Amino acid sequence: MMIDRKELEQSMQRENRLPPGQALTLKFPVLHYGPVPVFDPQTWTFRVFGEVEEEKIWKWEEFQRLPHLKVLYDLHCVTRWSKFDTHWEGISVKKLLDEKIIVPKPGAKYVIQHAENGFTANLPVEVVASERFLLATHFEGEPISAEHGYPLRGVVGALPGKHSHLDVYLWKGAKWLRGLEFSKVDRPGFWEQAGYHNKADIWKEQRFG
Numbered sequence: 001m002m003i004d005r006k007e008l009e010q011s012m013q014r015e016n017r018l019p020p021g022q023a024l025t026l027k028f029p030v031l032h033y034g035p036v037p038v039f040d041p042q043t044w045t046f047r048v049f050g051e052v053e054e055e056k057i058w059k060w061e062e063f064q065r066l067p068h069l070k071v072l073y074d075l076h077c078v079t080r081w082s083k084f085d086t087h088w089e090g091i092s093v094k095k096l097l098d099e100k101i102i103v104p105k106p107g108a109k110y111v112i113q114h115a116e117n118g119f120t121a122n123l124p125v126e127v128v129a130s131e132r133f134l135l136a137t138h139f140e141g142e143p144i145s146a147e148h149g150y151p152l153r154g155v156v157g158a159l160p161g162k163h164s165h166l167d168v169y170l171w172k173g174a175k176w177l178r179g180l181e182f183s184k185v186d187r188p189g190f191w192e193q194a195g196y197h198n199k200a201d202i203w204k205e206q207r208f209g
Contacts, residue, residue, distance in 0.1 A: 012084055017074055017160060019167075019202040025081040030147045033190070037116040037176050039151050046152070047179035051108035056101075060151070064137075066091045067099070071134055073157020076202045078169040088155055089138035093128050093180070108182040112189070113154050116176040121154065121189040122198070125182070127166050132156055135177065149175030158202065168200040169207070 009024035018024065041060040048056040058066070069092050075083045093111075096102045104125065111128040113121040127133055136144060136155040144150045154173035158164075171191050192198050197206040 008084075012082070015161065016163070017084065017158075018082060019076055019205070021205050021207075022076055022080055022082040022202075025083055028083060028086075028148070029077070029079070029081060031077065031079060032147075032175055034117050034119070036146050039146075041151075044151070045178070047114075048102055048182070049179065050112075050181040050183050051105040052182050053103040053105060063091075063152075066101070067095050068137075069095065071131065071157070072160060073132075073134075073155065074160055075155075075157055075170050076167075078171055078196065078200070078207050085160065086157070087140050088134055088136045088157070089141075090134045090136035090152075090155070092131070093133055093135065094131060097129055104182045107184045110183045110186045112181040112183055112187055113174040113177055114179040114181060115174040116178060119174060119176075119190050120187070121172055121174040122187055122192065123156070123168070123172055124186075127156065127168065127172075128180070130166050131159060132164070132166050132168075133173070149177070152177045163203060165201060165203075167202045169202055171196065172200050 005026055012018040044060045046058045046063050070089045073086050075086055109125055111123050111125055134155045136153050153175040154177050156168050156173040158167040195208055197209050199206050
């Protein structure tokens with residue numbers, strides 16, 4: 001059955017799920033800076049470090065054994081597209097924190113995502129520790145594609161119908177993720193240094209600094 005994009009967009013507006021300045025898309029646009037990295041499961045590791053009680057380093061096989069869950073997100077890109085009711089699977093940092101697999105030190109206020117090619121993205125701990133952030137391995141039931149961040153990307157999504165000051169634009173989740181650094185101080189990531197807003201609240205249209 002053909003989906004009427006405009007009709008669906010109007011429905012999202014009525015449900016108060018479409019942030020200001022956004023337009024609904026049925027596609028999943030690809031936006032990133034630099035080449036797509038090559039994944040080698042034999043050498044790949046994921047590191048949690050900084051202001052934590054115990055540093056963690058997981059190999060790919062070990063990482064996949066961490067507790068998984070499935071979530072439903074609305075995605076909102078700073079380039080003004082929004083994609084609704086997207087299905088993701090991966091590892092929840094909230095769950096790792098709740099189960100004391102990761103134990104931040106009291107001074108940890110921010111999390112710096114470290115990705116391939118030296119790319120970074122920054123978020124407050126309260127966002128990373130919420131249901132709105134996922135270490136994603138699958139999209140719509142399939143491993144995420146290379147261009148969308150395979151084998152692992154940070155995804156920040158809005159929970160359908162639940163407004164929050166924790167809802168941020170999609171760039172705040174890094175593709176090709178390799179580590180999380182818990183930090184006492186905030187450090188603007190790649191896009192923030194290029195002029196994007198540091199907080200990126202979708203409901204306040206915090207697009208640029």
